[in-house]
Amino acid sequence: MEKKQKVLIVEDEKNIVDILRFNLRKEGYDTLEAFDGVTGLRLALEESPDLILLDLMLPEMNGFEVCKLLRDKGKNTPVLIITAREEEKDKILGLDLGADDYITKPFSVRELMARVKAHIRRVALIRQSAGNQEDRLDFGRLVIHKESAQATKDGERLELTQREFELLTYLASHAGRVFSRQELMERVWNYEGYVGDVRGVDVAVRRLREKLEDDPAQPKYIITRRGAGYYFQKDL
Incomplete structure (x- = not known):
């Protein structure tokens, strides 16, 4: 049962x-x-x-x-x-x-x-899905291990929450593609047809940048496309 x-x-x-x-x-x-x-x-x-x-x-x-x-x-x-x-x-x-x-x-x-x-x-x-995907996404200084739900930068583990890890992994798995906040709510938060408050995305991105970026005010990985949303930049 x-x-x-x-x-x-x-x-x-x-x-x-x-x-x-x-x-x-x-x-x-x-x-x-x-x-x-x-x-x-x-x-x-x-x-x-x-x-x-x-x-x-x-x-x-x-x-x-x-x-x-x-x-x-x-x-x-x-x-x-x-x-x-x-x-x-x-x-x-x-x-x-x-x-x-x-x-x-x-x-x-x-x-x-x-x-x-x-x-x-x-x-x-x-x-x-953990065992059905390629485990490792390698971006040089940044490495994402899907199965263990961990990410490292310069060999040091990043202390990410589950949501932050999911957001990073989703954006990195579709590097270069811009996602609106509504799309991220649907695809990362798993809210089908979401039309409500999307501020949670902005908070999650800000917290992720604080842990991921050398300078959160000048991000190199998680980039904002004004008026459109966010994307992961793999070519640094």
């Missing part, structure tokens, strides 16, 4: 937890629930869920801290932030700390479930 995928819900509002649990289980997922940040972090580390739904305003430890500590410990579990906050800086900070995406309350259950499925499907596709 195929093992069910597991979603960890970290949310202090019981009515929201009940709604999420009901809909996730209806879609065939197992769930874990935590009503504070400390418990959420512990379950995330001990239970290895396939995805985490994480509220920002939590007792004991807020969602920002949970996300940061999770990433600091090397866990690349997809994190979808659920927040009532409208402030732009909070959403961007969540992405900066390693969250994969965000959705703002009140949210459509249908939209949330679509995003959950997209993130879990993305991770599954990566695992399935």
Whole structure:
């Protein structure tokens, strides 16, 4: 019997937890629930869920801290932030700390479930395809190892999140081709027909440049084509 995928819900509002649990289980997922940040972090580390739904305003430890500590410990579990906050800086900070995406309350259950499925499907596709591709992309100083999900520059490993690695690998695998933010949301974030907020792409590119480029302000690998999108430049 195929093992069910597991979603960890970290949310202090019981009515929201009940709604999420009901809909996730209806879609065939197992769930874990935590009503504070400390418990959420512990379950995330001990239970290895396939995805985490994480509220920002939590007792004991807020969602920002949970996300940061999770990433600091090397866990690349997809994190979808659920927040009532409208402030732009909070959403961007969540992405900066390693969250994969965000959705703002009140949210459509249908939209949330679509995003959950997209993130879990993305991770599954990566695992399935790891052994079916040429493992190594070599660009001189920069080498990308697909199967081990690692990239090195000048022989030193780059400390990339799973999303940053996926973005780098996708652009490098199609070097020279310009992709719009919407296309990257569809092909890297795995959102089919995406027409929503694309700022997550810009945040991911900025964070990737900070780790990849000699001078992030003058990038040599991940290049912006004004008004069009981003591309990977292989001929340096």
